[in-house]
Structure formats: C-alpha cells, structure tokens
Amino acid sequence: MIEFIDVGKTYSNNMKALEDINLRIEKGEFVAVIGPSGAGKSTLLRCINRMHDISEGKLIVDGVEVNSLKGKEIRKFRQRIGMIFQSYNLVTRISVIKNVLVSFAPKLPYWRKVLGLYTKEHKVKALTALDQVGILDKAYVRVDQLSGGQQQRVALARTLAQNPDIILADEPIASLDPVTAKQVMDDFTKINRETNISVIINIHHVEIALEYADRIIGIRKGKIVYDGKAEDLTEEN
Numbered sequence: 001m002i003e004f005i006d007v008g009k010t011y012s013n014n015m016k017a018l019e020d021i022n023l024r025i026e027k028g029e030f031v032a033v034i035g036p037s038g039a040g041k042s043t044l045l046r047c048i049n050r051m052h053d054i055s056e057g058k059l060i061v062d063g064v065e066v067n068s069l070k071g072k073e074i075r076k077f078r079q080r081i082g083m084i085f086q087s088y089n090l091v092t093r094i095s096v097i098k099n100v101l102v103s104f105a106p107k108l109p110y111w112r113k114v115l116g117l118y119t120k121e122h123k124v125k126a127l128t129a130l131d132q133v134g135i136l137d138k139a140y141v142r143v144d145q146l147s148g149g150q151q152q153r154v155a156l157a158r159t160l161a162q163n164p165d166i167i168l169a170d171e172p173i174a175s176l177d178p179v180t181a182k183q184v185m186d187d188f189t190k191i192n193r194e195t196n197i198s199v200i201i202n203i204h205h206v207e208i209a210l211e212y213a214d215r216i217i218g219i220r221k222g223k224i225v226y227d228g229k230a231e232d233l234t235e236e237n
C-alpha cells in the first residue's frame with residue numbers, strides 16, 4: 001500500500017513540481033497517471049522509490065516512511081519496487097538473459113554483472129520472467145536484435161525477476177508505435193492480474209490509459225485534478 005499525505009516536492013531551483021498530494025494506492029491496483037508534459041507525473045513516480053526526496057508531507061510504502069530510509073535501507077527498499085523507463089535502460093550489446101540477470105546483483109559494478117556471477121536458481125528465475133512476457137525464445141539473442149516492443153518486454157522481465165511488490169513505469173510506451181504500445185500494455189495487464197503486483201504507469205496517451213487502467217490519476221501543475229475510475233472520466237475532467 002502506497003500513501004501520500006500532504007506531499008509536496010520542490011526542486012532545488014525552486015520549481016514546485018508537486019503540491020498537496022493525497023493518495024492511497026492499494027496492493028494490486030493498476031493505476032495510470034495522466035497529465036500534460038511537465039505536470040509532475042515523473043516526479044510523483046520517482047518519489048515512490050526515493051529517486052527523489054519529497055520536500056513536504058509523508059510518503060508511506062508498505063508501512064515504511066520512505067524519506068526516513070538511509071543508505072543500505074534505500075537499496076533494499078528499491079529492490080521491492082521495479083522501475084521501467086521509456087528508454088528501456090538495457091545493455092544492448094549483450095544477450096537478453098544477461099540483461100535480466102542484472103536484477104540479481106544490483107550492488108555489483110556493471111561490468112561484473114555483465115560477466116556473470118549468477119546461480120542456477122537465478123537463471124531459472126530469469127527464464128521464467130522471460131516466459132511470462134512471451135519472449136523466452138529470445139533469451140540468448142542480443143538485445144540490439146530486438147524491436148522496441150520486445151526490448152520493453154526485456155525491461156519488464158528484468159523487473160519481474162526481482163520479484164517486486166510494485167512496478168513503476170515512467171512513460172513505458174512513449175517511444176512505441178500504437179500496435180506495439182498495446183502489446184506492452186497487455187503485458188502489464190497480464191502481470192498485474194496474475195501476480196497482484198501493483199502497477200503505476202505514467203502515460204500521456206489518454207485513450208490507452210482509459211482502456212487499460214482501473215484507476216486514473218490526473219495531474220496538472222503538480223496537483224491532482226482527477227482521481228477515479230477510468231469509465232467515470234469525462235471530457236471536462
């Protein structure tokens with residue numbers, strides 16, 4: 001469960017990116033955060049896994065006050081939260097499975113992760129995650145041989161392999177064509193239904209958000225302007 005209580009976020013340049021945010025997201029929800037560019041969507045997501053510190057209020061994730069975490073605790077906490085980006089953040093010159101295995105060694109320097117140092121159990125988990133997103137047959141293919149949609153699935157598999165409670169996806173379909181974008185959204189839906197992992201997605205394609213998410217949170221100029229079911233959202237909202 002994620003709870004924002006009167007949360008505000010002001011960046012060091014005095015840019016007030018979030019203001020008076022009050023939200024409660026239950027385990028297993030599929031939430032889309034929508035709003036124009038610069039509204040604060042990315043900031044909202046990045047506060048949840050402590051990529052950014054909040055400036056005001058309280059942010060509680062599964063009973064833990066996120067901003068009270070220190071050093072090692074932050075790393076441990078982040079292991080429970082999968083983060084997916086628009087740009088996939090994969091190492092494109094190595095195989096798909098190596099990219100997924102990286103999630104088992106978050107503390108190692110990148111070159112050591114790439115070289116290996118994984119157990120058989122890790123490998124099984126990685127292959128299982130690839131199967132869940134339908135690209136098991138690509139396990140030993142280099143990432144740069146894959147389409148954008150397949151690469152985003154690798155990113156999703158990498159996150160799944162880490163066995164998270166929450167997946168945060170920051171504009172995961174922004175660089176994909178509409179057909180591929182829907183396939184990736186189908187994957188998120190399937191994962192959410194099958195595993196009960198909470199999924200929170202930033203998205204600027206409103207129609208896609210409405211089609212897939214159970215709940216829509218609309219943000220404008222750092223404030224929540226809509227929070228409700230997708231089917232209740234009308235033009236003037």
Ligand code: ADP
Nearest residue numbers: 011013015017036037038039040041042043044
């Ligand atoms: P969105 O994801 O909705 O496009 P963001 O959360 O990225 O919005 O940004 C919200 C506002 O905060 C924007 O005005 C943006 O320029 C500003 N902003 C984002 N990141 C930073 C940062 N690291 N430092 C200063 N301002 C930032």
Ligand code: ADP
Nearest residue numbers: 011013015038041042043046085086087170171
């Ligand atoms: P995204 O939309 O993927 O969050 P952006 O391209 O908007 O990323 O920004 C890239 C980086 O620059 C992010 O880390 C973001 O927080 C930061 N950033 C965005 N807007 C500003 C800003 N106005 N001032 C300083 N940093 C910013």
